[in-house]
Amino acid sequence: MQAYQEGFLQLAIRKQVLRFGEFTLKSGRISPYFFNAGLFDDGESLDAVCQAYATRILDSGIAFDMLFGPAYKGIALAAGTAMALARQGRNLPVAFNRKEAKSHGEGGSLIGAPVRGRVLIVDDVITAGTAIRESIEIIRGQGAEVAGIVIALDRQERGADNALSASQEILRQYGFPVYSIVGLAELLDYAKDRAELAQYREPLQNYRNRYGVSA
Template structure:
């Protein structure tokens, strides 16, 4: 079991950094979500460094055997580099690589940058929405003779796929687990978010006029409508 204290600390950190926001947000699926998470807003050195440490601690706590990291373009590039540095601070100095969106036709050429893909590779990204980035990463890693061994993300929304009216049985995260047979590990998930909001003394962003309990009620209703029944790492 992953460290619930770490997950709760991460939720609070994301709220403080205004990366995790509450209100009414329309998703790509056309659903009105009571919260929104945008890891791209970890855009300062200190916050990115702390985020990378959460990734590193979560990966080490998961007990997964791995040899290197891979960050899919574009958000995954910074996340993989930052996590590699954080792992080194924890005594695990490992290589990392990332890809370009378009192949380079001069210099070293190709789509890959960084260390050669080899051994057991952890894919690092912010979230899994449709699973497209993960599928591309898995294919790229396998094409280079390496083995994708896990996917590490910041937040698992634990939300079933489909649209606002037509809902699938599985979430994008569960589909990745089922399709590739590899674990998907998250720093925190929807259960952690709800637990934080229901915790006595939970603090929201300074500009958020609603109470944590009101936000918890909205998130719980959204989970009831779109949430997956169970999830495993």
């Protein structure tokens, strides 16, 4: 595990973005962990997580021309990641969408730079993939192409009616990759050496064994 991934998990646990216990997901599954990126709710933590996004993006080597943040959580994440990348010498345009188009002022449903070229989508997680698919249609509707997607956490579990995870389904359907700062595999690796997470190791592994997908 890379240092930035470990730092991300430490921050997520400290901010209770990542919690452990028993959580009923929308799918009906009982998960031993839950992730809520909305709790990166202050300047320091948001700056740190966006730096982790930037590092993951640069490590991936992906070629892209701008960032796009889907409403709502993706808006702050894309803006913060653009600033983190600029500090590392990559000053890139950023845009995001509204849930509802405005009929006054500048109008429309898009804010920020024109959506052009190869667009990297920045969001928190992929569950059913609905918001991501909406973003893909928006980007393609502007005549641009999606370079890929970067998220904070990949649950790496198959869908209810599919052997593929949401990330794998996106790759199969659209042909571009989904990058994550961490996945369930990294979370398991992180938990194995930390006494404070000892009680959660077995539930996490059992969940992975039951619902996980192969890489």
